[in-house]
Each structure stands twice: as structure tokens, then as C-alpha cells.
Amino acid sequence: xxxxxxxxxxxxxxxxxxxxxxxxxxxxxxxxxxxxxxxxxxxxxxxxxxxxxxxxxxxxxxxxxxxxxxxxxxxxxxxxxxxxxxxxxxxxxxxxxxxxxxxxxxxxxxxxxxxxxxxxxxxxxxxxxx
Amino acid sequence: xxxxxxxxxxxxxxxxxxxxxxxxxxxxxxxxxxxxxxxxxxxxxxxxxxxxxxxxxxxxxxxxxxxxxxxxxxxxxxxxxxxxxxxxxxxxxxxxxxxxxxxxxxxxxxxxxxxxxxxxxxxxxxxxxxxxxxxxxxxxxxxxxxxxxxxxxxxxxxxxxxxxxxxxxxxxxxxxxxxxxxxxxxxxxxxxxxxxxxxxxxxxxxxxxxxxxxxxxxxxxxxx
Numbered sequence: 350x351x352x353x354x355x356x357x358x359x360x361x362x363x364x365x366x367x368x369x370x371x372x373x374x375x376x377x378x379x380x381x382x383x384x385x386x387x388x389x390x391x392x393x394x395x396x397x398x399x400x401x402x403x404x405x406x407x408x409x410x411x412x413x414x415x416x417x418x419x420x421x422x423x424x425x426x427x428x429x430x431x432x433x434x435x436x437x438x439x440x441x442x443x444x445x446x447x448x449x450x451x452x453x454x455x456x457x458x459x460x461x462x463x464x465x466x467x468x469x470x471x472x473x474x475x476x477x478x479x
Numbered sequence: 480x481x482x483x484x485x486x487x488x489x490x491x492x493x494x495x496x497x498x499x500x501x502x503x504x505x506x507x508x509x510x511x512x513x514x515x516x517x518x519x520x521x522x523x524x525x526x527x528x529x530x531x532x533x534x535x536x537x538x539x540x541x542x543x544x545x546x547x548x549x550x551x552x553x554x555x556x557x558x559x560x561x562x563x564x565x566x567x568x569x570x571x572x573x574x575x576x577x578x579x580x581x582x583x584x585x586x587x588x589x590x591x592x593x594x595x596x597x598x599x600x601x602x603x604x605x606x607x608x609x610x611x612x613x614x615x616x617x618x619x620x621x622x623x624x625x626x627x628x629x630x631x632x633x634x635x636x637x638x639x640x641x642x643x644x645x646x647x648x649x650x651x652x653x654x655x656x657x658x659x660x661x662x663x664x665x666x667x668x669x670x671x672x673x674x675x676x677x678x679x680x681x682x683x684x685x686x687x688x689x690x691x692x693x694x695x696x697x698x699x700x701x702x703x
Contacts, residue, residue, distance in 0.1 A: 356584070356588070356680055357585070357588045357589075358585070360582070360585060363578065363581045363582060363585065364578075366581075367574070367577075367578035367581070370574045370577070370578075371571065371574060374567075374570050374571060374574055377570075377697065377698065377702060378563065378567045378570070380702065381549055381562055381563050381701075381702055382562060382563075390702075390703070391703060394698050394702045394703055395698065397698075398694055398695065398697075398698035401694045402691055402694050402695070405577065405687055405690060405691050405694065406687075406691065408581075409577060409580075409581045409683075409687045409690075410683075410684055410687045410688075410691075411680070415509070416491070416495055416496070416499060416507075416508050417491075417492065417493065417495060417496035417499075418495070418496050418499035418500060418506050418507055418508070419507050419508075419509060419514070419517065421496065422507070422517065422518075422521070423517055423520075423521060426521050426524070426525070427521070427524050427525075427528070430524075430525065430528045430532075433528070433532055434528070434532055434535065437532050437535055437536045438535060438539065440536070441535065441536045441538075441539030441540050442539060444539070444540040445539050445540050445541075445542065448540065448542045449542060452542070454542035455542075456542070458542075458543065458544045459544055460544035460545060460546045460547050460632050460633035460634075461546075461631065461632045461633060462546075462547050462550040462551070462632065463550055463551060463553075463623060463632070464550065466623075466631055466632075
């Protein structure tokens with residue numbers, strides 16, 4: 350195959366995908382900006398992530414135009430990784446459960462935010478320096 | 480438009496898959512450099528998946544509360560605290576660079592060396608600005624007391640994951656910037672005039688992969 354007949358496609362499709370990726374990133378950021386929480390947050394973030402990843406791989410990395418011999422070499426092994434992710438999720442949930450059950454850790458603890466800590470910033474900053 | 484790349488006389492689809500693998504010939508109908516880049520990217524996928532799966536596991540198992548990313552990565556702009564704003568800007572920069580790289584690949588195959596060179600330089604500069612912002616973000620978190628082994632906000636694992644995952648991704652971006660500049664310079668000097676411009680597509684694959692990894696980090700580490 351000579352270089353002149355490599356992956357050559359009209360420019361229009363790149364511009365369209367480019368704009369689409371911006372829009373999808375904007376949506377992802379909007380999920381955080383408007384404080385969407387709970388299951389809907391997970392659903393939307395993972396949906397936009399999957400769409401973005403799909404368009405990058407399919408169009409920018411030209412996978413839709415490759416022959417299946419290469420496509421399955423690329424996509425097959427990562428699909429197997431889903432098994433690892435699934436196992437680790439099950440295992441992690443179990444470990445967390447045993448820690449609450451047998452170590453008596455407090456499940457109601459809340460994280461601190463930077464604003465919780467900033468009121469004593471002056472004292473802690475000087476303390477850190479010494 | 481959606482058809483597979485044509486091979487003289489070979490069937491497409493699943494029969495083509497069987498024939499490519501079963502015939503006594505080269506299995507992949509692409510330049511060897513491109514096939515090798517894909518093999519490398521698949522192995523790199525495994526590395527990043529291991530990191531993100533490790534993150535999944537420590538985040539699930541820790542009984543300490545996970546720090547609130549939206550507040551930790553907020554910046555004060557014009558007297559207002561804007562959540563995750565730096566990360567959003569970094570995301571948009573990386574997507575912009577992916578777009579300019581896709582155009583560089585296209586102009587490379589059109590043998591427009593000037594446009595290819597400048598688009599690759601723009602891509603590299605955007606990548607460099609991404610690394611700069613990441614350095615700023617690291618500095619800010621280190622000043623706030625975040626360390627790989629502890630942080631003032633909640634679960635200690637937050638710091639480990641943050642430095643390892645963003646650090647490894649930042650190294651990939653830095654490597655990509657150097658790679659793109661080397662290839663761009665060789666294009667300008669005419670090293671590929673006889674050989675052809677697949678090298679731009681190969682470099683582009685690496686760059687898009689770096690953007691792709693960021694899509695997952697942005698979703699799982701910063702948003703969820």
C-alpha cells in the first residue's frame with residue numbers, strides 16, 4: 350500500500366467530530382457544574398465518556414476504516430480487561446463490607462473540603478514551615 | 480465512507496478477517512510501523528487499566544471518606560470559586576490538540592508538508608501547555624499538604640492515585656510532545672519525501688491515545 354492511498358478522508362468529518370468532542374466535554378463538565386448527583390451523575394458521566402472515547406478511536410484513530418484483522422487485535426484484549434474490572438469491583442465491595450462489619454469503622458464520616466481548612470491557614474502554614 | 484480499507488480482491492468483513500489470518504501472508508494490511516504502534520498502544524491500555532482498576536479497588540475498600548474532587552480542584556476566578564475549572568480547560572486543550580493532530584495526518588497524506596509541520600507544532604505546543612497546567616495543579620495540591628501517603632481532606636489513597644495516575648499520564652504527554660517535535664522537524668527537512676507520510680498517522684495514533692486516556696481519567700478520577 351503506497352502512502353498516497355493511506356487513511357485519507359474528507360476534512361469535513363474531522364471538523365464534525367472535533368466539534369462533537371467539545372460539546373460532549375462541555376456536557377461532562379456541566380454534570381459537575383450543576384451538581385447532578387447519584388445514579389444520574391454516574392450514568393451521564395459514563396455515557397459522555399464512552400461516546401467521546403468511541404469517536405476518538407473510531408474516527409481520529411481511523412479504526413472504522415481498518416480491516417477486521419486489525420480491529421479485533423485492538424479491541425479484543427481491552428474487552429477482556431472488563432473481567433478484571435468486574436472481579437475487582439466485587440472483591441472491593443466485599444472488603445469494604447468486612448471492614449465496616451469487623452473493624453467498626455464509621456460509615457458516616459464526611460470528607461473535609463479546602464474551605465473547612467482555610468480558616469486556620471495562617472497558623473497551619475507557619476506550622477508547616479518549621 | 481464507512482467501508483474498510485480496500486485490499487485488491489480480498490473480501491471485507493468476517494470472511495476478510497478469516498482470510499487475513501488463515502492465508503499464508505502478512506496478517507495486517509498496514510505498514511509495520513503502524514501495526515507496532517497499535518500493539519504498543521494495546522499494551523499501554525493494559526498499564527492504564529491496571530492503574531484505574533487499582534484506583535477502583537482502593538476507593539471501594541477504604542472506609543475513610545473520599546476527598547471532594549469538585550472542591551479540591553476548584554479555582555477562584557474573579558472572586559468566585561469555579562469547580563474543576565483548570566481540569567476543564569486542560570480537557571479542552573487536549574481535545575483541541577487531538578483535532579489539530581487529526582488535520583496534520585490528513586495534510587500529511589495530501590503531501591502538504593508546510594501545513595503538516597505547523598499543525599504538528601501547534602499540537603505539541605498545546606500538549607506542552609497541558610503539562611504546564613498539570614505542573615501548576617501539582618504545585619497547588621502539594622502546597623495544600625497532599626502527599627502520596629497522606630492529605631488533609633480524607634482518604635490517604637487519594638494522594639497516591641492522584642500522583643501516580645496524573646503523573647504517568649503527564650509523562651506520556653511529555654513524551655508525545657518530544658516525539659511530535661522530532662517527527663515535525665524531520666518532515667520539514669524532507670526525510671519522508673520518498674518514504675511517504677505514514678509516520679504522521681503513527682505519531683497521531685499515539686497522540687490520540689494520550690487524549691483517550693485523559694477522557695477516562697477525567698471521568699473516573701475528577702468527575703465521579
